[in-house]
Amino acid sequence: WVYVKLQPYRQVSLKAHTFQKLAAKFFGPFQIIARVGSVAYTLDLPPNAKVHPTFHISQLKRKLGDHTASVVLPLVRSDDGHVLLAPEAILDRRLIKRHGKPLTQLLIKWFNTAEEDSTWEDYQSFIQQFPSFHP
Incomplete structure (x- = not known):
């Protein structure tokens, strides 16, 4: 199980938001499905996540312990990567x-x-x- 690092500065709801200090940086945890090459993994993401399921290891953080607090993966626009909030x-x-x-x-x-x-x-x-x- 791993957490996925997303770019918090690209996850904005309105243009007026400039403070990303407290924005979530890691989302998950998600289960690893497969290893792709030597530096990438495919994850079991929810079907509503419009993000490609394969990530470089630099974007992943291993889950430690039994604590199950999770941050829901935001819905992302496929065209520019910004979070689609309504x-x-x-x-x-x-x-x-x-x-x-x-x-x-x-x-x-x-x-x-x-x-x-x-x-x-x-x-x-x-x-x-x-x-x-x-x-």
């Missing part, structure tokens, strides 16, 4: 001040993510990114 619900809204001006933010629950992974998004950016979303 809003599921607006959980809350808040008013903050940015540069002395009031700014509305929405707490967004995304499809295929846990509620703990909900993010605060600026209202105007959210409406521009998802104009057809109506909770």
